[in-house]
Amino acid sequence: MAKNVAPDSTRRSEKSRRAIYDAALALVGEVGYPKTTIEGIAARAGVGKQTIYRWWSSKAEVLMEAFLDLGEQAGGESYAIPDTGDLAADLKAVLRATVDELKDPRFEVPSRALAAEGVVNEELGRKFVEKLLEPSLQLYVARLRSAQQAGDVRPEIDPRIALELFVSPLAQRWLQYSGPISYEYTDTLVDYALYGLAPR
Amino acid sequence: MAKNVAPDSTRRSEKSRRAIYDAALALVGEVGYPKTTIEGIAARAGVGKQTIYRWWSSKAEVLMEAFLDLGEQAGGESYAIPDTGDLAADLKAVLRATVDELKDPRFEVPSRALAAEGVVNEELGRKFVEKLLEPSLQLYVARLRSAQQAGDVRPEIDPRIALELFVSPLAQRWLQYSGPISYEYTDTLVDYALYGLAPR
DNA sequence: CCGCTGACGAGACGCACCGTCTTGTCGGCT
DNA sequence: AGCCGACAAGACGGTGCGTCTCGTCAGCGG
CATH class of the missing domain: 1.10.357.10 (Tetracycline Repressor, domain 2)
Structure with a gap:
């Protein structure tokens, strides 16, 4: 038992995380979501499959975090709606x-x-x-x-x-x-x- | 070439078609959509896989026709919206x-x-x-x-x-x-x- | 400075399902 | 009665899954 000893997040590789986000977004854009695979993301990112499975539970979750990250680094934060009175x-x-x-x-x-x-x-x-x-x-x-x-x-x-x-x-x-x-x-x-x- | 000689729909087995609809709907209800497989539908319906691939191109299409069929035999046709004047x-x-x-x-x-x-x-x-x-x-x-x-x-x-x-x-x-x-x-x-x- | 620890890259493994194919059966037309 | 093609069954190679075993490497604690 005790197979799921939570990984130590302080030792997590920032480089791998970024590479995985980039690979996931690139692949989804190039071949579409259904043909994007975890194996493909790992290969593209130059990362072992285990590194993905260690930190995420599904390809949907990887993509969501990648997308959130993209939004954060792009638009500092969402803009407000203009208020001209009209x-x-x-x-x-x-x-x-x-x-x-x-x-x-x-x-x-x-x-x-x-x-x-x-x-x-x-x-x-x-x-x-x-x-x-x-x-x-x-x-x-x-x-x-x-x-x-x-x-x-x-x-x-x-x-x-x-x-x-x-x-x-x-x-x-x-x-x-x-x-x-x-x-x-x-x-x-x-x-x-x-x-x-x-x-x- | 000429591998896709369109099947002769006049010789299509009505019994298999119904069995496939029933199996598809039952499986989706029992194990959910992602775990519903074409192999599973075929086995449950007592049908060869080829019979499914002959008439449909994806499990989504099977399910859609099954669902449409369900609607047709249930509600003869969609009801109108009441018109009481209010x-x-x-x-x-x-x-x-x-x-x-x-x-x-x-x-x-x-x-x-x-x-x-x-x-x-x-x-x-x-x-x-x-x-x-x-x-x-x-x-x-x-x-x-x-x-x-x-x-x-x-x-x-x-x-x-x-x-x-x-x-x-x-x-x-x-x-x-x-x-x-x-x-x-x-x-x-x-x-x-x-x-x-x-x-x- | 060295040694321990745990995440890492790489990839082997068994498994499930894919979509195609082969075989022999059987039912409906002609 | 004979033919034709859909049929059930399932073998087949391929692909991605999720787990696992390696050996490597970076950081930290002593």
Whole structure:
């Protein structure tokens, strides 16, 4: 027994860790997620398989940490949503930027892979939401709260639910290929969400 | 060459087809999607592997057809959305029913598996949307058109986009575990979508 | 300065499943 | 009655899995 003596993280090789992240992201980009294998990552990184199995439990986890790491070293931290006082314009601008990001292949392939894995693996899905999705959504919460202060959003509205009216449709179209994605589309979503479907 | 002489579908064994559907659904329910293998399905169905490879190209496709078949023989066809004249109430009722369905394990496991596969495999994703998702969404389109006739929804609204305001948030929470799902939540979505976030 | 310790690179190992193939059977058309 | 092709069964080489055994190497504690 006692096979799983936790490895000593103070002796962990930083060089190997970085090499594994780089190899994982490169492979996913080049051959796609399903054809990316742990053996392949190890070979590409010049690392023994055991080193991967020692620190991660699945290729999905490797990819998620690699992706998180990429985000950290790139964007110091997520940007806030502009607050010009014109709520509709601010939301439309951010959603247009999101549309562009969703179409950037560097971002698209690993995100899709992680999202797909999260659909079927609840633990990983929750981690994905917590680490990647929710922080971005909280930016909308903040902007909507500010709009409530300004009287542009009714005070009894729950911002965490409200943001889903325009974010989730875009997310679903992207994830499921259930419809085309364009600036016009996201602009429309903002208008519908703010002013409702019923006559005013 | 000419290795792929298309099989003669008039000589196809109906018994094997059914046995394969049953085995696939049973296995996915019992051991989960990743552990469901083509070999396993063949063995369980009492069928040669070649019979599966002859008619389908992946386990995802087998499962999708099995799932479609299940739907066809169960609900003769998808039900329409009630039209009592009270749009909000009708939508809330249908979404509540959807909440229940999403939590039914018989439905949940294969749906998740197919949705996940569709995220990463565009061709299958589009088929999934076309065969399973879009037909249900069209019911909302019909109901919203009727509401436009009745003057409960503004005439310039595009129903296909409008429905996403309340359907997509639910879908995303379910798919991505990005939030809890309840009657209260879906009721709120309908209210927000119909009357908007801005003061009236 | 040396020796111990544990992560490291490399890769062998048995296993499960892949997708293709071969063989002999059997049922439906002609 | 004979033919044709789908069928069940399973052999086959290939690939990646996850575990394991090596020998090496870096750091730290004595």
